[in-house]
Each structure stands twice: as C-alpha cells, then as structure tokens.
Amino acid sequence: MEEVDITIIGAGVIGLAVSYVLSNFGKEIVVLEKNPSFGQETSSRNSEVIHAGIYYPKGSLKSETCIRGKSLLYGLCSRYNIPYRKLGKLIIAYDREGIDRLGGIYDNAVGCGIGDLRFLSRKEIKTLEPDIEAESAIFTPDTGIVDTHSLMKFFFQASKERNVDFAFSVEVIGIKKERSFYEITVNEPGGDSFSFQSRAVINCAGLESDKIAEFAGMDPEKLCYRIHYCKGQYFRMRNPDKFRIKHLVYPPPTEIDLGIHLTPDLGGGIRLGPDAKYVKEINYDIEEKEKYAFLSSVSKFLPSLEKDDLIPDTAGVRPKLQSEEDGFRDFVIQDEGKNGFPNFVDLIGIESPGLTSCLAIAETVKKFIESA
Ligand SMILES: Cc1cc2nc3c(=O)[nH]c(=O)nc-3n(C[C@H](O)[C@H](O)[C@H](O)COP(=O)(O)OP(=O)(O)OC[C@H]3O[C@@H](n4cnc5c(N)ncnc54)[C@H](O)[C@@H]3O)c2cc1C
8 A cells, every 4th residue: 555654635725835834844745635726615715815813812823823824924925926915904993882892802912912003093094095984993004915826826836846746636535543554545536446544644624624534533523623614705896996995994803704894906806705604505606686785784884885886706615613603713723642643633613814824824733743
C-alpha cells in the first residue's frame, strides 16, 4: 500500500494555506479535493474581506487567529503582489439600540488589543460617505478586501513548486485508524476506490469537516462538532456609480452574522450581503424575491437605494458549529491526540473570519505537526 507523511483533506483557502505553510517542512504531502479544482466551495463564495478582528471575544481562536492572520495576510499580499486594498470600514448605527451596541463593540475591540479605532460623528460620517445616513459609527482603518482567487492560486502554485501533490476529483470516503498511521480510502475520478496510508491527517473539509472526523471514528455529537449550514446570499449594485461608497459599510452585527453590509470590490463594483438563513441542504441559488428584504434592511442607512438597483449575485454557506439556538461557538483547531487520534488535526466550524485567519490557522497546524 502506498504511503505519505501528511494528507490534507480539502483544497479551500484553509487546506491551501496549510499546504503552503507545511510545504517548507521536507515531508511528503498530498492534498485531496473532491472538486475538479481548488476553492470551489465556501472559499470562493464569501465577502473577500480581511477583517480587523473587532467582534470576537477576547482570547477566542476567532479573535486571535483573525488579528494575527490579518497581519500575515497583508504582508503576504504585498510581498507577492496578490491584489488587495485596505479600504477601512465603518460600523454604523442609525438608531438608539445600534448606538448602544457600538459601545460594546468598541470596548471588546480595545480589550482585544486593537488600538486604531475611532468614533465618528454624523458630520464625519457624511464627509467620508456622503450617501450614508447614520447617527454614529466606529471607523476601523485596518479592514480591507482581497482577491481570494489570486490568494488561493498563489498558495496552490507555491505548494506545487515545493512538491506538494494535489489530487482533484478525488473524494475521501473512509478513514481507518491503525496503530501508527491512517488508512484513507478515496473515490477516484473513474469511480474506482483506492486506499493508501498516511502518518498524519489534516481535516480541512469545510462544510463536510464533521463527516471527515466521523469517518475516522470520532463522534461529532459527543464532541459538539456537528456542522449547521447557514446560507448567505448576495446582491450586486446594477450601477455602482450611482452611489459614492468608498469604504466597507456594516450595520452592527447580529447574534449569528455581521449584518447585510456594503462591500466595494476590487473591480469597482459594490456587493450587498450576505444575509443569514439556516438551511438543511446546500444550494447556492439566489431567491430574487429576497431583494425586498435587502432593500428594507440597507435603505435604513442608504436611503437612495431602490429595488431596481439590485441584481442577484452569489451565495455561500457558512459551516457553523453554532445552531440557531446556540450562542457564540469558536473555531475547532484541534490536535485530536487527546481524543485518541494522534497525528489527526481537525479544523471544524471555520466560518468567518476563516479567510482572514487562514495563515494563522496554518501556523497553529504546523506547531501541532512539529510537536507530534
Ligand atoms: C457568506 C460568507 C461570507 C464570508 N465572508 C468572509 C469574509 O469576508 N472574510 C473572512 O475572513 N471570511 C469570510 N467567510 C468565511 C470564509 O469564507 C471561510 O472561513 C473559508 O472560506 C473556509 O475555507 P475552507 O477551506 O475551510 O472551506 P472550503 O472552501 O469549503 O473548502 C473545503 C474543501 O473541502 C473539500 N471537501 C469536502 N469534503 C471532502 C471529501 N470528502 N473529500 C475531498 N474533499 C472534500 C470541498 O470540496 C472544499 O473544496 C465567509 C463565509 C461565508 C459563507
């Protein structure tokens, strides 16, 4: 039976960042991806925002990997000419409740060590964003946007140059724990199955990461690893030049998402979204009628928005550990040795800010592998 040192399951931005960071390491690495190419699921269906890390509870993995990941990502993008822009972001409040919530967001961010935030008055908001109606806002200069496809392509090519093997259209269908390795069974493009041995496994399977842990013999219910799908739809401005939007503009976040926001993109367009709806099945259809909910939500702070300004764009599905009833759930970035699965690393529930955090998550994985 063939043998490799490390198998990475999933070639989204997380699997790719992990492969890039580990490829310096002199190990034989294979990346398995069920789609015909990299980054065809959540990693290409998001807002492409490099988050500053202001929302997440102090000390959480989301907070720590976002703040570290943001610096690593800006550094990588500028070193390797990966398109990005540090636009800055306004979190705005247009009513009493929102104004009260801005205070809590500010205090949390300062507690997390983010020092470059400032409050804006109504007049200052108008100077920065004349079309936005808001009473108060927090301005964070450190938020930006990145071309996610170029980022993933960079990780992919750099990993290949350092001899990482990529196997596309290859789906993992079974994992058996043996004494000193894992036997991994895959479905190959022709439909045949094939098994090989791997000394370490890194589960970067996004929306299916709970199932991969289950294949290996872990109990997702007991470990609280079950993924809940939470769909987010986007609309796009038909005529972006109608609006003078220069920054990212967000309402205060809800319990489950960051609120429908305005994101200028690198091509000069403006996207609105995502919304958030828990769903049972994964599908990426956009419901045209949802534009009325978008209109109602966004026109509260962009009053010149009209229904004919909106055209359907894309949708993504968040791999959430938090069910509709739960409160905050953190990323799982776990060396499963303590659960009886040595050399098996689980990355589960990597929703937002996973893109921002990708290099910091990869650094953590590297530490697990080095100390194994
Ligand atoms: C609507 C939305 C907006 C977001 N906005 C932002 C944002 O602005 N900023 C930010 O930082 N983060 C954002 N995120 C989060 C970010 O997109 C994710 O954290 C990140 O893309 C997760 O990457 P991943 O590699 O874990 O998952 P994926 O990209 O889903 O990759 C997992 C891969 O595993 C493969 N796979 C699964 N099962 C198997 C199997 N059995 N065998 C082989 N391959 C398998 C899949 O095909 C897939 O390619 C957003 C997410 C959503 C949904």
